[in-house]
Amino acid sequence: NAGVTQTPKFQVLKTGQSMTLQCAQDMNHEYMSWYRQDPGMGLRLIHYSVGAGITDQGEVPNGYNVSRSTTEDFPLRLLSAAPSQTSVYFCASTKAESYGYTFGSGTRLTVV
Amino acid sequence: GQQVMQIPQYQHVQEGEDFTTYCNSSTTLSNIQWYKQRPGGHPVFLIQLVKSGEVKKQKRLTFQFGEAKKNSSLHITATQTTDVGTYFCVTNAGKSTFGDGTTLTVKP
Numbered sequence: 001n002a003g004v005t006q007t008p009k010f011q012v013l014k015t016g017q018s019m020t021l022q023c024a025q026d027m028n029h030e031y032m033s034w035y036r037q038d039p040g041m042g043l044r045l046i047h048y049s050v051g052a053g054i055t056d057q058g059e060v061p062n063g064y065n066v067s068r069s070t071t072e073d074f075p076l077r078l079l080s081a082a083p084s085q086t087s088v089y090f091c092a093s094t095k096a097e098s099y100g101y102t103f104g105s106g107t108r109l110t111v112v
Numbered sequence: 113g114q115q116v117m118q119i120p121q122y123q124h125v126q127e128g129e130d131f132t133t134y135c136n137s138s139t140t141l142s143n144i145q146w147y148k149q150r151p152g153g154h155p156v157f158l159i160q161l162v163k164s165g166e167v168k169k170q171k172r173l174t175f176q177f178g179e180a181k182k183n184s185s186l187h188i189t190a191t192q193t194t195d196v197g198t199y200f201c202v203t204n205a206g207k208s209t210f211g212d213g214t215t216l217t218v219k220p
Contacts (some may be wrong), residue, residue: 033206043155059209066211081211090154100145100157101205103160 002026006104008092013081013111019105021076023091032074033058033101034106035067036087042089070089081111115211116144116184118201124217131188133214137202143204147174149213150197158186176206191218 023031030051035043037056042100049068063085065077073092078085080107087107092101116135125131135144143162145179147155161177161184168175174187188195200213 031182035210041214042212045207045209048207058207061158092155092206097206098143098160098162098202100147100160101155102157103154105154 004091004093004102004104006089006107008107009105010108011110013078013109015081015083016109018083019078020080020092021078021089021108023076023095024072025074025102026072027093027095028071029093029095029101029102030071031097031101032068033092033103034064034074034076035090035092036060036085037090037106039089046076046089078109081102083111085109086111115209116201116203118211118214120214121204121212122217125191126191127218127220128190131191132203133186133199133216134136137203140181141182141184141203144177144201144203146184146186146201147190147202147205147210148197149200149201153197155200155210162173188216190214191194191216193218193220 004025032048033048033064037043044060047066088106089090090106092102094101116211118135129160145160146158149155151214165169165179172189176185198213202210
């Protein structure tokens with residue numbers, strides 16, 4: 001099992017560009033979430049999904065879109081990158097609410 | 113989503129000293145999970161507590177859930193340099209924002 005795989009690990013974008021952060025898990029987990037973590041701060045929830053075809057907004061959804069067409073994949077799309085979106089992005093998954101989340105190793109995004 | 117407040121935000125200890133971080137909520141929690149994030153790393157799940165008054169141990173780590181299910185604590189006995197990192201408590205993980213956690217530094 002690879003666990004939760006995030007790609008790319010590093011990315012530099014110009015303001016206004018769009019891109020998709022990839023997240024894939026091979027554990028057949030129903031629940032998946034996206035977080036962003038700014039330096040020295042906690043993790044803020046962007047979007048989450050409780051199963052294929054179901055997504056919902058977290059605390060900071062503006063500027064981000066998600067979709068969950070398969071159980072395995074949960075991509076995060078930045079529509080028009082802004083410097084305020086410079087952050088480390090983590091994807092996480094779990095098989096059920098009563099279990100702990102497994103996190104990916106993160107994507108470090110810089111918007112210039 | 114429901115959030116819990118965690119204190120202290122930072123804790124510096126000498127190696128061998130004990131360490132405790134506390135999580136508090138104004139409402140009753142259905143569960144609480146604890147995670148550890150090493151510097152430059154990703155959060156790693158440590159444990160989940162669900163029962164009133166529950167106490168769980170993992171080697172030098174002791175986790176408690178309050179009787180009223182409104183607070184929780186993580187206690188580390190005789191800290192080691194490997195304990196360095198940020199400890200987060202969160203309820204309804206995956207649907208909730210993590211707070212700022214408690215960042216532990218250990219002086220050898």
